[in-house]
Amino acid sequence: MNDTPHKLKDTGLKVTGPRQTILALFQNAAQRHMSAEDVYKLLVSDNTAIGLATVYRVLTQFEQAGILNRSNFENGKAVFELNEGKHHDHIVCMDCGRVEEFFDAEIEARQKKIAKAQGYEIEDHSLSLYARCIKSGCPYKK
């Protein structure tokens, strides 16, 4: 059931307490997208003593190991989410901060085509839509 240790070992990272805790946090937390500060606060509220510096180090290592993905939204803080192998882009609600995901093959295809036409080979890309909910679920809907 708890395959966290295996997942860590697979990457060559030592299986330490902080790493297991933080990985489990992403696997179980209510919110899928979290900043370093979000993670740290969750740990504190769980009475789990992990230093903020360790949180940053672990998040960076997890990103390099392919366990997490990092995104930079317009608020200036990096947010992380579990990498489940399916690339996607984001819609960020400007009212409530909720983050949803989407994937569009046509946008992906056109990006490649455009880059190539301008003489580039895409290594990575980031597409974020900043929007306002028009559905009823948004708690901050005007």
Added chain:
Amino acid sequence: MNDTPHKLKDTGLKVTGPRQTILALFQNAAQRHMSAEDVYKLLVSDNTAIGLATVYRVLTQFEQAGILNRSNFENGKAVFELNEGKHHDHIVCMDCGRVEEFFDAEIEARQKKIAKAQGYEIEDHSLSLYARCIKSGCPYKK
């Protein structure tokens, strides 16, 4: 020829030395995309004494006035460019840092459609392709 004062007056901003200098800098500089630090360094190398805090304030005011556009690339620093009324997205070269622009009506249309389908109305968006030059112009080409 120098319509800088008019452009500033039109926005309701007072025509001050720093504002004229910084606007002229964007109108004449070799690079179209500049961070606050880039601007500040250019000013220093021109022996123009403008405080870094003023640079930040002016850039923010110019953005709010619609004179400049702000983008956040993955390096964590905001970059500004002249707003010439034509929305576009960016290709950032990961070797040399060069920034190119593109616009694709189809991508724009699909973004709107996707947001709507998920219950959002787009307010803004940011699309950046991180890529490597395959043409000869890149000075850092491998």
Added chain:
DNA sequence: GTATATGCAAAACTTTTGCATCCTT
């Protein structure tokens, strides 16, 4: 036992703000 990880504090880096002074209108 050795190499790596962690915690804490300090530092780095970008951006913002308080306040006295100066400048535009």
Added chain:
DNA sequence: AAGGATGCAAAAGTTTTGCATATAC
């Protein structure tokens, strides 16, 4: 003359780093 703008220094916010100690293998 009055309100807004600027400069400087200090502060704020996020992320990184140095170093002594603790932990995994």
